[in-house]
Amino acid sequence: MRVIILGLALAAVLAVLAGCADMQDITVPNLAPQTYVALADSVRNPTVYIQTLNWWGDDKDGEVVGFEYRWSSDPGLPGCGLPADWTFTEENSKVFHLPVTDSIGTHSLEVRAMDNEGAVDETPATLRLPVTNNPPVVRIYDRGALPDTTFPALRIRWVGDDPEGNETILGYKLWLDGNEQNARVLSPADTTVSLVPADFEDRFGTRTLNLVAIDSGCDTSAVVTYTWYIKETTGDLLVVDDITSAHAGNAKSDKFYAEALGSCVAAYSELALERYGGSVSYPHNFPELVKMFETVIWYSDPLRPGTESLEEMDDVYPSYVQSGGNFLVVSLGAIGTDGALTDSVGFEVFGIDGLYMRNGSSDFDCKRWVIYPNAGVGLDTLKVSGLYSGVECMRPTAETTPLFHIPPGVAAADTVDYYLGVLNSYGGGKAGLLTFPMSRSDSYGNAQSEFCKVINLMLQ
Ligand SMILES: [Ca+2]
Ligand SMILES: [Ca+2]
Ligand SMILES: [Ca+2]
Secondary structure (H helix, E strand, O other): OHHHHHHHHHHHHHHHHHHHHHHOOOOOOOOOOEEEEEOOOOOOOOEEOEEEEEEEEEOOOOOEEEEEEEEEEOOOOOOOOOOOOOEEEOOOEEEEEOOOOOOEEEEEEEEEEEEOOOOEOOOOEEEEEEEEOOOOEEEEOOHHHOOOEEOOOEEEEEEEEOOOOHHHEEEEEEEEOOOHHHOEEEOOOOOEEEEOHHHHOOOOEEEEEEEEEEEOOOOEOOOEEEEEEEOOOOOOEEEEEOOOOOOOOHHHHHHHHHHHHHHHOOOOEEEEOOOOOOOOOHHHOHHHHHHHOOEEEEEOOOOOOOOOOHHHHOOOHHHHHHOOOEEEEEOOOOOOOOOOOOHHHHHHHHOEEEEEOOOOOOOOOEEOOEEEEOHHHOOOOEEOOOEEOOOOEEEEOOOOEEEEEEOOOOOOOOOOOEEEEEEEEEOOEEEEEEOOOHHHOEOOOOHHHHHHHHHHHHHO
């Protein structure tokens, strides 16, 4: 019995082996797969240029392992990253942003399935797609109010829009004058650019900035431009005039500081915010502008707090002073009520423990005060010649050099000195703050020379 079973099994094995030998001789050609492409909407009518396309394949004697696709476009349409050569994918679906630059264009897709033996469909599925796109629009923010002159630093903002949705804006291209081949390409999130001296390559005078938006269909907006004058810097000191002729006291302030600086500073650059554009100040790019100078003097004296552009410096001056710059502010509104600068940061940089009110008052009016100096650093007494509101009193830290104060006893029940001027070493630089109207403190005829002494103390 066992012998018979063994014999049958052996015969079966031999039969199988014989069969295999026969099959090796039979050649069955691999069948190429077939490809199909689907589109939900009719493509006779132009459709939006962003298209999700689906395809699938069928292989009779194996399996489809992937697809190859390629595009051909109407003459004149940009390629724009659309593959013109066969491109492999394992996916059944892809989103295409089909380039259109003149409102309508036609692109043709070919897709061919590939089977497990690498054979491709010799008759690819095709799809002809007329698509439409509208160009984006870009506009420079505050365009009409931008300064007509800046030093070689500029910060500019813009807004992009696209009829197909602002999310279809792919980016922006920005260049100076005719230098489009070296354009800066910016992501859609970048709607501000900061230009620094290196960008201007020491070419002063009239320059033109050009800006376009580009959408995902490679359509571009009209070029918007901004032409302005770049002024070369003079000296290591920048004076920012932050009081405009909209204020009655402007001429007197400007004259005071121009004469004072003219008497004690050999050369300096002046940024009169009014003359250099006026109503907006951010284009001056203060973070970059201050780096061109060892010292910045900023005056808005005697403006009431809240009416100056000093807040542009709020996140600029701490690091500027820390890294060695000197910053002197003459402003009734630098810190404290309606202050332009963040108090906590200002306290640290200017070396102040706190601000305080004159005893019994809700506003600290500065009315024909005699202002006492820190004689130890060579300063002299000043006298204010008018009435000014909003002056802040500072409590200098132990390390801070007090410059000016009014003593107790000016009003009944006053017991403390009211410090109106401080100078502090902070990091590698010095920060000075005068909270009283220096330009209106000339009753003794010495305010300009006292101001020069403060500058000298800062530069020591
Ligand atoms: Ca096959
Ligand atoms: Ca568009
Ligand atoms: Ca002015």
